[in-house]
Amino acid sequence: MNYDTLFQTALDGLRADGSYRYFAELERHAGKFPKAFHHGVGRDVTVWCSNDYLGMGQHPDVIAAIHKSLDESGAGAGGTRNISGTNHYHVSLERELASLHGKESALLFNSGYLSNWVTLGTLAARLPGCVVISDELNHASMIEGIRHSRAEKRIFKHNDLQDLEAKLKEFPLETPKIVAFESVYSMNGDIAPIEEICDIADRYNAMTYLDEVHAVGMYGPQGGGVAQERGLEHRLTVIEGTLGKAYGVVGGYIAASAALCDFVRSFGSGFIFSTSLPPMIAAGVLASVRHLRHSDAERKGQKAAVASLRKKLEAVKLPYMPAQSHITPVMVGDAALCREVTDRLLKEHGHYLQPINYPTVPRGTERLRLTPGPLHTEADLDSLVRALNHVWQELNLPRAGA
DSSP, X not given: OOHHHHHXXXXXXXXXXXXXXXXXXXXXXXXXTTEEEETTTTEEEEEOSOSOTTOGGGOHHHHHHHHHHHHXXXXXXXXXXXXXXXXXXXHHXXXXXXXXXXXXXXXXXXXXXXXXXXXXXXXXXXXXXXXXXXXXXXXXXXXXXXXXXXXXXXXXXXXXXXXXXXXXXXXXXXXXXXXXXXXXXXXXOOBOOHHHHHHHHHHTTOEEEEEOTTTTTTSSTTXXXXXXXXXXXXXXXXXXXXXXXXXXXXXEEEEXXXXXXXXXXXHOHHHHTSBOOOHHHHHHHHHHHHHHHHOOHHHHHHHHHHHHHHHHHHHTTOOBOOOSSSOEEEEOOOHHHHHHHXXXXXXXXXXXXXXXXXXXXXXXXXXXXXXXXXXXXXXXXHHHXXXXXXXHHHHTOOOTTO
C-alpha cells in the first residue's frame, strides 16, 4: 500500500471542493500593524483577519517586558511545571488572571486549545458518572476534550435555552454535570445568554464552563470578558481564556476555585507533561493583562472601528451578518468563490483576508471574517470597502436585500 497516495488523494479532494487551506507567509513588523509583508505577493498588505484584536502583540509595554525577562531568565523555562519549569512570572501571571476574574486561582497552559482540551477532558473523566451538556457550536478544542474524557454527553442547540433545559432534565440532580459553552462564537459573532444559562444550570445542579477566548481583553471594565461586562463572573464555575488573541502573545488559562485548579493541575496529563511556557512569554502576557485592566482606549478604538466598518458595508449593500460582538462576517456562500474573493483582494488591492470554509463553517455558509481593530484607520476601512465593492461587482455576487 502506498500511504502517500492515500494522503494525496484526500488532499486533492480538499482542493477540488475549495476547502484546502493555504497558509499565508506573513512577516509582521512591530509598530506597523495592521500592515505586514506578505511573502507570497512580495508586498506590504493590510491584515483584516488577525485575532490580535487590539494590537497588543506590538505594544511597547509587552515588548519591553519580554526583553527584560529574556535578559533576566533566558529563553526557555527548562522543564515542565512540576520539574524545574515553574518560573516567578508563571506564578505572577496566574495570580493576575485569578484577580482579573475574581476567582481564587488560575492555571496557565501553553495554548487556549490545550486549556480546553485538558480541563474538560480531566473534569469529565474524573468526576464519577459525569455528563457534559455542550453547545453545538463549541470550539473543536472543547469537543475534543469532551470526547477524550469518554464521559456521557448531550449536545444542545446553539444558544437554545429550552433545549439545554430538556437535556439537563434527563439526569438526576445528584448526577455530576458540566454545561460547556462560549461567550462569543467566533464564526457568527453572536453572544451566549450567559445569565440564563447559569440560571438553568443552577436549577439542575450543574457546573458551568465558559470559554471566553474571543472576549477576554475585549469586554468588561478590566477586559475580563462578557461575563465581567454583565457582572456574572461569580456565577461561572470555570472561566477559560486565551492569551494569544486580544492579549497579543500566546497561551491559555482557566480561572476557578483553588480546589478545581489544583485538581486539573494534579490530574490533567496534558498539563503535567507539557514543557511550560517560556518565562519571557509569561512576562509579556502579564504586561498585556495589566495594561488592559487599566486602559479602555484600545477597547473603545476597536468598537469605533467595527461600527465604522459596518456603516460603510451597509452603504454599498455588502451582505454582512449583524453580529452582537466585534466579529463581522461577510457572507459569500460558496467555497470556490470565497477563495476567489480573497485572492483578488490580496493580489489586486493589498488586503489580506483568509477565506472561512468548511469544516470551520457549514457548506453553503462560506464567508469572510473581518476583525477591524483600533489600529485600522478610516483610510484603511475606506480602502477595504472600495475593494470589496469592486470584487463583488466583478464576480456579480449577491448584495444585501437583493
